Amino acid sequence: MATFLWVVVFLAMAVTLEGMRSAGGEADLVRGLPGEPPAVGFRHYAGYVGVGRKEGKSLFYWFFEAEQEPEEKPLVLWLNGGPGCSSVAYGAAQELGPFLVRSNGPNLTLNAYSWNKVANLLFLEAPVGVGFSYTNRSLDLKELGDRITAEDSYSFLQNWFRKFPRFKSHDFFIAGESYAGHYVPQLAESIFEGNKEATKGTYINLKGFMIGNAVLNDETDQLGMVEYAWSHAIISDELYSAVRKECDSFKEEEEGGKPSKACSPAVKAFLQAYDDIDIYSIYTPICLSSLSSSRRSSKLRAAPHLFSQHEQWHGIRSMPAGYDPCTEDYVKKYFNREDVQRALHANLTHLTYAYSPCSEIIHKWNDSPSSVLPVLKKLMNAGIHIWVYSGDTDGRVPVTSTRYSINAMKLHAKEKRKRKGWGGWRPWYYKEQVAGWVVEYEKGLTFATVRGAGHQVPVFAPDRSLSLFSHFLGGRSLPSSRFSQLN
Known part of the structure; x- marks a missing residue:
């Protein structure tokens, strides 16, 4: 009888623990977001996750389930750069998220080319001091750099998966742009190294990453x-x-x-x-x-x-602003609204400063290696799937920079000569038009351009960026024919 009672107690504790984990995620479910389009068919969550060994650091996230069959879709973490700029204010609200801030009015615009059409999307504001992410120790803001950003982002993922255990086994990818050319490979390296000693509960199923107009070298x-x-x-x-x-x-x-x-x-x-x-x-x-x-x-x-x-x-202007060059102003106004912050479970500690798309309280960046190319090589050799893309009307991290950086890696194209180009360089297509050019290298790196797009490619070419992203997730080559059915 005693054994039976202990089994009952153990099972009850297990059920309670699982319920607490589920409740942890469900407590962050967003309801009544001001301006949200009606009859949205997917759930989204927002809130804080504590990070690091010290108390008082919390990173803010906004997570969107895939529009259809989220249980079957991969999970993708999106990071913006700066350093010090928000992935919520830019990636989620201006580029590839399902809700776009497109005016001074109260309503959000439903993005017809949101990346959550093909994946579960997680946006993270990192490091502390960016957006709604905060620390209780002012000294933390003086210690920031690439290393701490990678460490805290890795800690965030471990703790986020405890909050959302149902996504733990999903294929996991990272994507980002600009200075995320540092963030993304560095975080991928942290995951790769962490997985070597990971248990079933801490292993992250990293498959690859994609970076656009990326600071590399x-x-x-x-x-x-x-x-x-x-x-x-x-x-x-x-x-x-x-x-x-x-x-x-x-x-x-x-x-x-x-x-x-x-x-x-x-x-x-x-x-x-x-x-x-x-x-x-x-x-x-x-x-x-x-x-x-x-x-x-x-x-x-x-x-x-x-x-x-x-x-x-x-x-120099901090970030591009897209077809409406004042979008950044609209975004800042939107996320400073108290009703928006309440709906997103944000700013719970009542920060002493206003929300800003790029941090106004981070004034020092302590470490930034001159090159991340060795990290790319290391992860390529480990079989990590890597795509680099470049909008070709960006002057800040232009396509010429990216080409020089990739050439410095001395890679070999898969095909030395093709009908339409040399060295594997060829056009890729979307809806029967040239969308850009692409070359696939040995050991798993693909480089693609997006014709006519600026630094934030999803802003300027939303349809083509979704096609690019879909092919990346599926491990498929970009369409090589004007009449391809895989656009």
């Missing part, structure tokens, strides 16, 4: 940025020659690799060339109503070392 990012500006008629022949001749990264080894006194004024003139256009989308208009404030922004942004030392760099 300072030297080649820098070179590509200057060549892009020259080739797109933004700077003169004389200025291009001056930067190439006078600045350290472009000097020949026998010259000592040190910048001359003429380098600083040349770089200043280079940055000023972007004063009147959007460096992140060189052919679209800028938001005139917020021009003065955005030009004087103190938001932290990473840059190749040649540019980061110049004050003018910090006057």
Whole structure:
């Protein structure tokens, strides 16, 4: 009888524990989000997850189940960069989430090309100090960098899966853009290393990652940025020659690799060339109503070392704003509404500062390796599925930078020569039109361009970005024929 009673108690405890775990997720279910379109057929959750060994760090997330059969779809974590910019304010609300903030009005727009059509989507605001994510220790804000961001994001995932155990066994992917070219590979490496000693309860089923207009390698990012500006008629022949001749990264080894006194004024003139256009989308208009404030922004942004030392760099607009160049202003207003914060279970501690798409309280970034190419090589060799994509109208991390970076890895294309191109370089198609160009390399890396898109590809090419994402998840090559049925 005693044994029977102990079994009953054990089973009751197990049921209670599972119920607590389920309740942990269900407690974050979003109900009554202001402006949400009617009759939405999927659930979404938002709230906080504690991270790290120390008390007081909490990262904010917004999670959308797939529109159909979420139990069968992969789970994808999306990260924006900066460092210090919000994946909720940008990725979720302006790019690829199901609800887009498209005006000053109260209503959200249903995104016809949301990525939750093919996956469960998880957006994370990291590190602390970004968006609604916070810490109770002010010292934490002075210790931030790539390492802590990766550690806390990995801790977040472990704890999030405890909150949502039903997604634990799903295929897991990471995606992101811009400075997430650091975040995503670094987090993937943390997962890869953690999985070596993981138990069944802590193993993460990482399959691959995808990064767009990604900061990868300072030297080649820098070179590509200057060549892009020259080739797109933004700077003169004389200025291009001056930067190439006078600045350290472009000097020949026998010259000592040190910048001359003429380098600083040349770089200043280079940055000023972007004063009147959007460096992140060189052919679209800028938001005139917020021009003065955005030009004087103190938001932290990473840059190749040649540019980061110049004050003018910090006057460059923080992020592109899409077809409506004032969308960022709408987003900031929306997430500062008290009724929105209540619905999202956000700002529970009543932060002393307003919500901002890019953090205004992070002023120092302690570690940022000059290159993440070794991490890419390591994970490629481990069989991790990697795609890199590039919107080709971005001047900040242009397609030239990405091509130079990938070339520095000395990879070999799967096919040396094709009917429409050399070295495996070929067009890919969407709805019978060329959507961009693509090359597939050995060991699992694919590089694709998206024609006519700026830094935030899903903003400028939502339909093609969804096609790109779907093929990535499915491990399928992008359509090689104008009349392919797999668009």
